[in-house]
Each structure stands twice: as structure tokens, then as C-alpha cells.
Amino acid sequence: MATQCKEYNFLEIEPHWQSFWEENHTARAEQTSSKPKYYVLDMFPYPSGAGLHIGHPEGYTATDIIARYKRAKGFNVLHPIGWDAFGLPAEQHAVKTGTHPASNTQNNIVNFKRQIKALGFSYDWDREIDTTDPKYFRWTQWIFLQLFKRGLAYVDERPVWWCPELRTVLANEEVTDGKSEVGGFPVERRNLRQWVLRITAYAERLLADLKAVDWPDSTKRMQEAWIGRSEGAEILFKLEREALGPLKIFTTRPDTLFGCTYMVLAPEHPLVNALTTSEQKAAIEDYRKKSAGKSDLERTDLAKDKSGVCSGAFAINPINGARVPIWVADYVLMGYGTGAIMAVPAHDERDYEFAVKYALPVIQVIEPTDHSANCAGTSKLPYVGDGNLVHSDGYTGLPWADTKSKITADLAARGVASATINYKLRDWLFSRQRYWGEPFPIVWVNAADYARAAAARPGDVPSAPVTYTSEGVTHYALPLPPTALPLELPSVETYLPSGNGESPLANVTPWLELWFDVETGAAVPASESRPVGHAWVRARRETNTMPQWAGSCWYYLRFTDPTNAATFASPEALKYWGVPDLYVGGAEHAVLHLLYARFWHKVLFDLGVVPQVEPFTKLFHQGIILGEDGEKMSKSRGNVVSPDTIIASHGTDTLRLYLMFLGPLEAMKPWSMQQIEGVHRFLHKIWRECLTIDGEMSPKISTDAAFADAPELTKLLHETIKKVGDDIEGMRFNTAISSMMIFANALQKAPRASRATVLTFLQLLAPFAPHFAEELWARLGGGDAKSSIQATPWPAFDPAKLAVTEVKLVFQVNGKHRGDQLVPTGLPQADAVALAQANPKVAPHLEGKSVVRIIYVPGKILNLVVA
RNA sequence: GCCCGGGUGGCGAAAUGGUAGACGCAUGGGACUUAAAAUCCCCUGACCGUAAGGUCGUGCCGGUUCGAGUCCGGCCCCGGGCACCA
Numbered sequence: 001m002a003t004q005c006k007e008y009n010f011l012e013i014e015p016h017w018q019s020f021w022e023e024n025h026t027a028r029a030e031q032t033s034s035k036p037k038y039y040v041l042d043m044f045p046y047p048s049g050a051g052l053h054i055g056h057p058e059g060y061t062a063t064d065i066i067a068r069y070k071r072a073k074g075f076n077v078l079h080p081i082g083w084d085a086f087g088l089p090a091e092q093h094a095v096k097t098g099t100h101p102a103s104n105t106q107n108n109i110v111n112f113k114r115q116i117k118a119l120g121f122s123y124d125w126d127r128e129i130d131t132t133d134p135k136y137f138r139w140t141q142w143i144f145l146q147l148f149k150r151g152l153a154y155v156d157e158r159p160v161w162w163c164p165e166l167r168t169v170l171a172n173e174e175v176t177d178g179k180s181e182v183g184g185f186p187v188e189r190r191n192l193r194q195w196v197l198r199i200t201a202y203a204e205r206l207l208a209d210l211k212a213v214d215w216p217d218s219t220k221r222m223q224e225a226w227i228g229r230s231e232g233a234e235i236l237f238k239l240e241r242e243a244l245g246p247l248k249i250f251t252t253r254p255d256t257l258f259g260c261t262y263m264v265l266a267p268e269h270p271l272v273n274a275l276t277t278s279e280q281k282a283a284i285e286d287y288r289k290k291s292a293g294k295s296d297l298e299r300t301d302l303a304k305d306k307s308g309v310c311s312g313a314f315a316i317n318p319i320n321g322a323r324v325p326i327w328v329a330d331y332v333l334m335g336y337g338t339g340a341i342m343a344v345p346a347h348d349e350r351d352y353e354f355a356v357k358y359a360l361p362v363i364q365v366i367e368p369t370d371h372s373a374n375c376a377g378t379s380k381l382p383y384v385g386d387g388n389l390v391h392s393d394g395y396t397g398l399p400w401a402d403t404k405s406k407i408t409a410d411l412a413a414r415g416v417a418s419a420t421i422n423y424k425l426r427d428w429l430f431s432r433q434r435y436w437g438e439p440f441p442i443v444w445v446n447a448a449d450y451a452r453a454a455a456a457r458p459g460d461v462p463s464a465p466v467t468y469t470s471e472g473v474t475h476y477a478l479p480l481p482p483t484a485l486p487l488e489l490p491s492v493e494t495y496l497p498s499g500n501g502e503s504p505l506a507n508v509t510p511w512l513e514l515w516f517d518v519e520t521g522a523a524v525p526a527s528e529s530r531p532v533g534h535a536w537v538r539a540r541r542e543t544n545t546m547p548q549w550a551g552s553c554w555y556y557l558r559f560t561d562p563t564n565a566a567t568f569a570s571p572e573a574l575k576y577w578g579v580p581d582l583y584v585g586g587a588e589h590a591v592l593h594l595l596y597a598r599f600w601h602k603v604l605f606d607l608g609v610v611p612q613v614e615p616f617t618k619l620f621h622q623g624i625i626l627g628e629d630g631e632k633m634s635k636s637r638g639n640v641v642s643p644d645t646i647i648a649s650h651g652t653d654t655l656r657l658y659l660m661f662l663g664p665l666e667a668m669k670p671w672s673m674q675q676i677e678g679v680h681r682f683l684h685k686i687w688r689e690c691l692t693i694d695g696e697m698s699p700k701i702s703t704d705a706a707f708a709d710a711p712e713l714t715k716l717l718h719e720t721i722k723k724v725g726d727d728i729e730g731m732r733f734n735t736a737i738s739s740m741m742i743f744a745n746a747l748q749k750a751p752r753a754s755r756a757t758v759l760t761f762l763q764l765l766a767p768f769a770p771h772f773a774e775e776l777w778a779r780l781g782g783g784d785a786k787s788s789i790q791a792t793p794w795p796a797f798d799p800a801k802l803a804v805t806e807v808k809l810v811f812q813v814n815g816k817h818r819g820d821q822l823v824p825t826g827l828p829q830a831d832a833v834a835l836a837q838a839n840p841k842v843a844p845h846l847e848g849k850s851v852v853r854i855i856y857v858p859g860k861i862l863n864l865v866v867a
Numbered sequence: 868g869c870c871c872g873g874g875u876g877g878c879g880a881a882a883u884g885g886u887a888g889a890c891g892c893a894u895g896g897g898a899c900u901u902a903a904a905a906u907c908c909c910c911u912g913a914c915c916g917u918a919a920g921g922u923c924g925u926g927c928c929g930g931u932u933c934g935a936g937u938c939c940g941g942c943c944c945c946g947g948g949c950a951c952c953a
Contacts, residue, residue: 217871230953332952340953590948666872734879739889745890815933860885863933
């Protein structure tokens, strides 16, 4: 049932159809169906207090067009939305106001939902999920337990940002230029006990499986670079004082071993103290202190200016017995390789710079093969190009690439080297000292209690216990039984951090200090008397919570079966829906979210609970929409465009069309208030072609079955069907809209048009401007009062109608356009040449010249090369 | 520094190696109107020319090709990512 409005009153039409869709569940995905499935997913939003930004509807409109198109193509479409609702802003708000972050989060969700619904997206709201809902995060915790028992989670002392003024730990994104984002207080590195996930165990697969996914190349490259695989060798250098044991270094260039003139240890290297000579002790100690005080930022910022101190110790080069000095310098990082390198200044820019600064010797061991590239015959150092070895006894003359493995093998035979692969990827710091996150389903117990528990529940614990030692006591991490999940957050009196680096949960003694039943996971506060039963032990809960990434690591799986209380998603749902066929979201998640989710997915695959190796087979990044001034939209610049404003002034159908018409989806493009009028007029124009000013069907639309459209209009309709379909499949929404504009212009010029043609056109428009299309469809009698344009199958084009009998052939002379003419398709070359020679515009250019070559592309071009 | 992406009218943009600028915006002119809005029609890359027409033109310089926005080499500028990873 349509509205009664006479003019195009989007303020009436849009809410009307939104309630129609809601009442009729037009977007509901059937949990079981004989139809083929199509799963199209948006990166779900963090419901911030600021509400929806214009960038959200950009990607969401694209996926909505695809969802509606695929439904019309006969697919059972899963198009869900939810809330990535744990996060820092809610916690900061809670600290400020004292209200529970959950209530603020729920308010924001209500607002987001209102805004998203006003945009008319065909989400299946029955599948809405919220990562802060215990029914959801129960399974986030469950997945953590799976990681835990497979030995993929451990605890470690890790440096984190600590702000003494705020008495809290800050996340990386809360720190800029060594100051806290809030208040601008200085921050420092502090070692705190953290949970870490062993993502590095999956480095090789995360890298290799990138080949199998349909992702933007740039995103794949970013992940490749992030994983940072490099092949090389670990080589043992004896120390001059052999008692200290060998020094292990990592290098990718074993072939340059003869060029090693000094060694460098990272300041944190465990051998530094032992090998430093007494004369150098003070200098080294001083240097270590200085570099420890440097933040990571400073250490990289000062990259240009290398510094270091000589340790006074020497190592012996295993290839030639050379005695090389050992330096300590912070350009070598403890976190990569072995934290120690052999320096080959002749063939490494960093080593060269350092050697020049401290006047260390430089020995060239690679010589370019291509001497012409080095005019004087001497190569400029440092030289990192291709070449053959020199000054390398037993290897001189060999190409460097071959020597790499040869030297490694030769040293390996002597037991002093091994071929090694290193990754830049680090294990994932998975804990936050926060309240508003998923609590870890872990309690800490003593050794004896752990042993008993592990014996009772052997399937739940890792082969090696996870422990940490504090003040001489070793604590054992005991997981809650899966049946005891979810572990919910206790209510707290204050959201202020505890002040000692622990989360606010550390202050909730009744929740924290427990009598714990190791078999059932039941708990009572330790202040009460020990319950009766042999399984009760003293325990302290883990006070860290999980980072925001956790909930978003697996939400795409939950959408396939969002209310399942027995498992995170049933095997049937996972088999039918599988993983998203298309995943759309911002490129800012190119590395972290997408890498973390891939990691979890692979773990679940290894567990045998998901059937696919990769979670996101096809990925697309929408571009950023800039403000009208061409700058990034921001409150401070005052160039922010709110969807609410545009919906009120132009309607969501216009907004959706405009967002798609702006340019290619992936491009960065500026918003323009002037240009939006163009698509708004386009809709008005169609409205006027369909309806009279009284809102009745226009007399130019013929309902007479005997009426036939002009052949040109029919042909254009079929061209438009093809173009719009192809462009939606290729995500070229801007050109799809252009072609619909061309059709609308033709429709306007046609004196009459059949209703069938107009209805077909409305079907093409429906995914883009769904409310508008529904309204006109209903008014033109496209179906009965209860039908929806969305329920009709996508129009098919008739290839016969696309056939052309005449084409414009372009005549060129020496590659220059000189004329053109309509010719029948399939015109033989001789006829084409004759036509060209006879063409009054072409003929003068041929006069007095002879044709030496003819290039004929039938239906396109005839190029006469003359001399 | 390294790795990506991109530079096309006044603007957003379009173009399987085959008429550069589709579609839209803006500007100008016209129609309708008492007038305005809305709508419709026409022009609109630059230069020369009354016109017909011609010359030039896709960041810059070269190359391949009958023909280059598109392919190749070098450079400049803008945007993004990484950044002492041995």
C-alpha cells in the first residue's frame, strides 16, 4: 500500500516503507533454504556517542544495494548488523560520570539503530548482536579457552604505556608524542603482567593463505609486510672469553660473513652485562639507562642519529677466525631475531652509517658484476645490489645468492649455523587493564590446587601450565569450565583505575578473592566460609579484560546462528552460511582486525569447528568521504556532514544515490552539497514521468497490452538492465546510476511508454533508492497492495534486443579522426575503404597520396595510413 | 628512506590500446511565467577562424604502436601505509 502524497514527499514515503519492511520482515534471512546463500557483511560499528558519520552509510549503502540485488537474483541473503560495543570511550565516559558503561553504550546503540534504520538498510534485525551481551561474549570467552588449552595463550611481562598522572595504563592509540591523549600528561613504559596470544605460531599460514583470498592487493601487501617473513641464518660466534658461551646472531646475508667488522648487541641483550669489560662498565651502564628511558617513539625518531658504546669484548668470526669488537647500540632491537647482529658496513646502510661515525673498518666482499654501472670500476659503499664475492677465501668469485645457502650449509656442517626464518610479526598483546571488556575466564591458584584441577579436567588445560611468579610465589592459570561461562563483569563502585596498574576489577574483592570449585567453576567470595566439598580451593580471578578486537574476531560467525545457546554457531549454520561472500569496511582495518580475525578463524579451523581456512574470501574497502573543503571531516574543522541532516532535507534515497554517484566506491572523494541536487532531481524527474500532479498514473504510461514501446526505448531498457546488473556485480555503482540517468532522460523524451518498461526500470532502481521504487511500483500497480518490489525477480535482458544492425565507423587518416559514418555491422573492409574514400570529410586528406596500409577494426575504426 | 594508490574541463567524474570528457554539477543563453521558483531546450576543454574547418589537449620528459588517458622507462606532485626488523 502506497502513501497518498501527490508530490515526491520523501519524509512521508521513507518512514512508510521502512515500517512496511519491518512488519513484513522483507530482509529476513531464512535459516534453512533450498536457495543458494549469499552472505554480505559490513564491518560492524562501534556505537560512539557522536552517532553515525557520513562514512558509515557509504559502505553500508553499497552492501545494501548488493543485498537487495542478490535477493532479487534469487539468493537467500544474509545481511546482518551488530555492535562492537566494548571500547574505551564508554569507559572514559563512565569514569567521568560514574554511570555504568553499559547504560551509556545502550543509549548509543539506540541512537545508532535509529539512524541506521532511517537509512533504509535491509538488515535482518532479528540477527542483531552486541559484543557486550553476556549471551555473546560467553562465546568470545569460550574461544579464548580454546586458544588457552591449545597453548596459544600465555602470560608475560610486557612493556605498556603507563601514565603516572592518570594512574592508568593507556592503549597505543591513547598516546601521541609521548603524552596521554586525555590531559596531555607524560607517559612512560612500564612492565606489567599481560596476556599474550601466540599469533606467531600461525605466521606462515597467515602469509601463505593470503594468496587464496580476493582482497585488494594493497591490503594483502600490508599484511605481508606486517608479517614480515625473512629467510636467513642464525650463526654462532664464539666469544673471546669462551666461558660466556657463544653469541647467536641472525642475518639474512650469510654471504657477507667475511665483511663482518664488528658485532652489535641490543642494549637489553642478556649477555651485555657479562661480556662488558670493567673499563667499559660505566659507559655501557650509562648507555643502557639512556636507551631504556627512550620511548619507542624517540628511538625511531632519532633513527638518523645512531649511537652506541663499545663493550670492550671481542667475538671470533667462525668463517675466518677474525677477531671482531662487540658494540652495544640501540639500532639493534631485542625484539627481533636474536637481538644481536654481525655488522657488515660495506653492504648494509645502517652498519655503514654506524661504522663511519665510530671509525670502524669497512671490508667490501661483494663486487657488482655489471661494471658498466660503476663508471670508475669501484663500487660506491654501502653496496646492497647484485654481485659476486671478493675477499672471501674459498668463495671469491661466486654469485652472492648462491653463496648464501652455501656458507650456511658449510657452517651448519660444523654445527655453528642453521638456516632460519624470522618474522616481524610479534605475539599479540591481548589484555587491557580495563573494566569495560570481556573478563578472562581464568582464576589463579597454587601449584597443588592446579594439579588437582588439571587431573580432574585434563581436556581444559594446556600441556604446559601457564604461570607467573610474584614475590616468590608461583601462580597457576586455571580456566573456568566452559559450562561456567559467561563470566560476567561485577558491578563496581568506581570505574577509576586501581592505581597500581591493575584494572578497576582488582578493587572488587568479593568478585576477586574466591572459594572456587575447580570442577564446576562455581565461586563464592573468600570472605565467606569455605563451602563443603572437596573441589573448593582458594583462587583469585584474573583482573585483566580482553581488548576490543576480541569481540570482532568472530562476530561474522555468530551472525549465522545468533541466538544459539548451546554453541557459538551450529555446524549446520556454519555449513550453510559459511563465511561472508563479501566483506566491506574501511582500509584502516587492513592489518590488525583482519589479521586477528584470520588468526582466530584458523584456530577454529584447526579445532574442526569451522569448515573454511579463511574468514573473508572477498574484501572491499570503501574510500573516505572528505568534507566540502576537501579536508578530512572533523568536528574541529566544522566540515562534518551528518546523515540525519541530509535525510531531513533530501531524503535517504537521495543520500544513498548520491553517496554511490560521487565516484568509485574505493576512491577518496569530497562531499558536495551542490551535486546532491543532481541525483535529487533525477528522482523528481522519474516521479513526474510516472505520476501526474494529482498523484495519479501519468497518461503517458500505457497499460494497454497491445502498446509497444519505441524500439530505441526498448533497446535502451535492455542495455540498461545489462549495464546496471554488470555494474552492481563489479561494485561500480556510480556508472550504474549514470546509465539509469540516461534511461530516465530517454523516458522523459519518449511521448509514451509501456507500464511494463517503467516497472522494469523501477526494479533496477530499487536497490539504490528502495523507498522511492516501492512507492512508484505500488502506485503504478506493480503488484497487489501487499506486494513489494523486492519480491519480484531481477529483470533479465534479452540479448536479441541488444543486437545492433548499424554502427558508427570512425575514419582515421594516419591515426587522426577525419570523419565517421553509420555503416551496417559486418561491413567488409573493401566496402569500408570505399566509403572512406568517398566521404567528403576524409577525401581531402587522401588527395594526392597513396594508401600504404589499412587497419580495419570492424564496427569501430578504419585507419588509412597514407604517404 | 621503502612499499602501495592517484594526478583527465570551472567542479565530481567516464572511457576491453580505437571519436577523450559519458553521466552529473556549475556558468551563460533561451522557452514557460505578471514575476520568481520549479521545469524544459541550447551552448560550454584551450587556441585560431564570420563560418566550414583546423591546431593543441588526460602531471612532466622520452619510448613502443597505424593509433596511447590506457602499455614500457625516467622524473615531479598529492594521498595512504611501514619505518633502524639485520
